[in-house]
Amino acid sequence: MTSFEITPGEQAELHKALHDALTPLASAVRSRTSGLPGDRVWEADPVEVTLSVLAAWKVVDTEVKRLTEIAAGTAGAYGASYEQLGAVWGITRQGARKKWPGAVSRPTDAAARTSGALGLCGGTAELVREAPSGGWRWTGEGADGTRGASGAGVRYATKEEAAAHAGAFLREHALDRP
Template sequence: MTGTALPLTPADRRQITDAIDELTIGIARLLCADNVQASEREVRLAVVAAAQLLRADVEVQLDQAVRGAARAGADYSQIGAAVGMSRQGARRRWPGLADLTRGARRT
């Protein structure tokens, strides 16, 4: 990988989507575990809550991964390419990474 995201085939994307669906449903089941008589609305709201939990956790993981990439010497252009945004977009989203990148390149 040279600073760009790996290309995914449609089959790869389906597998990823299926895995995310399974994880979301599994979390929703945990949220509804104490309510065996849950209505369809309650189940669907549990799925919404599960998706939000996943979204928040993935955002934290992304931020940690970006900082790790910067500490390993990746610059804004490379990080932007890896997440599908411009260098400027990456710089706006994650300000202050240049110091981490410079520190990595000095060692």
């Protein structure tokens, strides 16, 4: 099995990147909760200051969980099994099924070759293989209610290529776009 451990150098880079991302968020949380101007938010009781940092980490934790769920669903949409998801996360197949219950769906073999569903960013898309050309197309609805489809006459060579284009559409029409 492949190891997903990171090197000490990568760990240090990750620590710095997370700290750099957290600092402005913690400052904003601290400013809102304390009512102090931005240049004075850290001039307070150390308990209050550290609780603001903890609150910012909670926001980051919630976002990481949301993005993790999207990644598991995407992997499942591309054909990953619960066993594979569990192996990457360091849990059992059953643990992965419990953690991401809708991430993996197993259509019949014939249906898997001719269609597929994709759920990303709160929207859904249907991937369909057209006979006789064998090309793939997609139709979808973003979380914001916008409907879209592959362009007129556009067919993709693979299901994965159609899914990538559908996924880009769904991300563009997510409710919580950055």
